[in-house]
Amino acid sequence: MATIVVQRPKLAWHERWFISTLYKGLKITFLHAKHTWWTLLQGKGEVTMQYPEEKWDAHLPDHYRGAPALVKDEQDRERCVSCQLCEFICPPRAITITPEEIPSTDKWAKVEKRPREFKIDMIRCIYCGMCEEVCPEQAIYLRKDYAITGTTRAEMVHDKKKLYEIGGVRIGLVNKWNELK
Amino acid sequence: MGSFLDSINLAFLIASAVKIVFFAFMVILPMVAYSVYLERRISAIIQDRVGPNRTGIPLTLLGFKKDSHIFGIGGLVQPLADGLKFLLKEDFTPAHVNKFYYWLAPAIVMVPALLTAAVIPFGSELDLSWLTKIGVDGAWLHKPIKLVIADLNVGPLFTFAIASLGVYGIVLAGWSSNSKYSFLGGVRSSSQMISYEIALGLSIVPVLMIFGDLNLSKITEYQDANGWLLFPAWGKGAPWENGWHFGRWALLVPVFISFIIFTVSMFAETNRAPFDLPECETELVAGYHTEYSSMKFALFFMGEYAAMIIGSGLAVTLFLGGWSIPFAPWLGLDYKAGATPAWLGLAHIACFLAKVVCFIVFFIWVRWTLPRFRYDLLMKLGWLVFFELALANVILTAALLMYFKI
Numbered sequence: 001m002a003t004i005v006v007q008r009p010k011l012a013w014h015e016r017w018f019i020s021t022l023y024k025g026l027k028i029t030f031l032h033a034k035h036t037w038w039t040l041l042q043g044k045g046e047v048t049m050q051y052p053e054e055k056w057d058a059h060l061p062d063h064y065r066g067a068p069a070l071v072k073d074e075q076d077r078e079r080c081v082s083c084q085l086c087e088f089i090c091p092p093r094a095i096t097i098t099p100e101e102i103p104s105t106d107k108w109a110k111v112e113k114r115p116r117e118f119k120i121d122m123i124r125c126i127y128c129g130m131c132e133e134v135c136p137e138q139a140i141y142l143r144k145d146y147a148i149t150g151t152t153r154a155e156m157v158h159d160k161k162k163l164y165e166i167g168g169v170r171i172g173l174v175n176k177w178n179e180l181k
Numbered sequence: 182m183g184s185f186l187d188s189i190n191l192a193f194l195i196a197s198a199v200k201i202v203f204f205a206f207m208v209i210l211p212m213v214a215y216s217v218y219l220e221r222r223i224s225a226i227i228q229d230r231v232g233p234n235r236t237g238i239p240l241t242l243l244g245f246k247k248d249s250h251i252f253g254i255g256g257l258v259q260p261l262a263d264g265l266k267f268l269l270k271e272d273f274t275p276a277h278v279n280k281f282y283y284w285l286a287p288a289i290v291m292v293p294a295l296l297t298a299a300v301i302p303f304g305s306e307l308d309l310s311w312l313t314k315i316g317v318d319g320a321w322l323h324k325p326i327k328l329v330i331a332d333l334n335v336g337p338l339f340t341f342a343i344a345s346l347g348v349y350g351i352v353l354a355g356w357s358s359n360s361k362y363s364f365l366g367g368v369r370s371s372s373q374m375i376s377y378e379i380a381l382g383l384s385i386v387p388v389l390m391i392f393g394d395l396n397l398s399k400i401t402e403y404q405d406a407n408g409w410l411l412f413p414a415w416g417k418g419a420p421w422e423n424g425w426h427f428g429r430w431a432l433l434v435p436v437f438i439s440f441i442i443f444t445v446s447m448f449a450e451t452n453r454a455p456f457d458l459p460e461c462e463t464e465l466v467a468g469y470h471t472e473y474s475s476m477k478f479a480l481f482f483m484g485e486y487a488a489m490i491i492g493s494g495l496a497v498t499l500f501l502g503g504w505s506i507p508f509a510p511w512l513g514l515d516y517k518a519g520a521t522p523a524w525l526g527l528a529h530i531a532c533f534l535a536k537v538v539c540f541i542v543f544f545i546w547v548r549w550t551l552p553r554f555r556y557d558l559l560m561k562l563g564w565l566v567f568f569e570l571a572l573a574n575v576i577l578t579a580a581l582l583m584y585f586k587i
Binding site: 022025026028029030032033035036037040047048050 | 223225226227228229230231546547549550551
């Protein structure tokens with residue numbers, strides 16, 4: 001079996017006894033400390049992004065996957081037709097849809113179905129984007145909201161109202177299969 | 182019984198109690214809390230981060246718009262928040278531990294660390310006779326109060342004797358936790374303490390030979406008048422004031438070696454990086470305090486920092502003139518027995534604390550610079566290098582003392 005002899009660096013006596021090495025190390029840490037200290041003291045330059053005040057929002061890429069939300073079309077019709085494909089595809093089963101029939105008196109009676117309630121449990125959601133990919137009506141999209149917080153479990157379930165609030169309106173046929181979405 | 186009561190000096194008792202409360206609870210414990218804060222801030226700027234900068238006085242709880250930051254520095258209330266968190270956490274005792282020793286160990290770590298504070302002179306003396314002007318009167322006011330809790334004639338020996346008891350706490354914690362990580366941490370700690378205790382003790386023998394005294398306040402007074410041990414620039418230490426006698430300057434060589442050995446041994450003794458093998462996170466989870474939580478863990482934590490502060494205090498007292506202000510006789514700021522004005526007494530306390538803080542900053546700086554030693558290298562350094570070097574240093578000092586007839 002071949003033996004590989006590891007070449008150890010030859011150290012001078014002052015390096016081996018931590019004299020020059022200690023000095024060098026202390027110098028490096030001191031220079032870092034001094035630089036950061038000055039930057040902090042002057043308030044200019046960047047040390048760390050101060051999270052709640054400064055956020056990544058402006059720098060988020062177009063393909064960012066945040067909270068899923070429902071959208072309406074230009075006629076203010078909810079696009080979702082309650083086919084429940086997203087509910088079936090959802091890997092962590094975060095989506096619960098209660099479908100209902102659109103009454104014949106309604107303007108959009110020919111669409112036949114709409115969700116009575118649409119719930120996404122944001123504790124379960126893994127932001128995979130499968131619901132968006134599977135949706136035949138282009139009704140559900142992943143938006144850029146990422147700080148979903150709440151003090152109770154019930155607060156963390158997004159209902160239909162909340163979902164439309166996040167989603168807003170999408171005009172025209174949006175091509176989901178371009179390179180961005 | 183009556184004569185026994187009469188023999189108790191009430192003024193002395195009260196003065197001692199006040200000094201204990203002031204030094205142990207109003208100086209050391211807040212210093213422990215704030216050295217943790219200092220450690221977090223310094224480690225942060227060394228690693229190009231900001232560190233805890235948010236915690237202020239929580240005025241928002243009272244309905245104000247913003248939390249208040251003391252002096253505009255954010256995070257100065259962080260130690261209080263940390264303390265509160267430790268108090269409110271669940272104090273969990275695992276089922277598999279030996280309960281008696283498990284509960285005893287944190288106290289045994291904390292108590293010796295605070296006890297050694299008794300012999301450190303944290304100031305020269307405080308003249309309280311100005312109190313008579315505002316109506317307080319008493320015979321005890323006219324004698325200045327010595328700012329050391331116990332003016333023992335065996336100062337450093339007492340410190341080492343008590344400080345080495347701290348290892349019992351760590352060993353007991355490691356053993357009673359009944360877990361392999363804790364056990365290894367305890368074993369490492371005890372062997373480390375044994376190997377560095379000897380070097381630590383021997384390293385100050387040259388210092389005691391030079392002073393010819395074991396009383397820490399006398400040692401500091403001597404340094405105040407005749408130049409610090411590591412900085413002999415006035416009094417008998419300076420050749421130009423002493424008939425061009427270079428004795429003290431020649432002694433700087435052994436004193437410097439002593440100082441290095443003492444400081445490095447102090448790092449090992451207080452389990453600080455680069456010698457923090459007993460709690461070595463990468464191998465032992467958290468070492469001897471793996472199984473501890475809440476305030477019991479906090480006691481270990483505080484014990485480590487208290488030991489660090491006392492160690493710094495001892496190093497400052499022995500080598501850097503204690504409470505003495507540099508060039509004191511030239512500036513007229515030196516200690517005059519029984520005639521030091523009150524403001525100078527306070528300035529001496531401030532000087533002592535400033536020196537200790539500088540030393541603590543150095544401790545922290547080294548911790549965030551050096552990687553941890555390998556265990557065999559640590560033992561080798563203690564037994565094969567420092568022990569022999571300290572012994573040779575004693576002989577060198579003796580030879581120099583004989584040659585220069587100091």
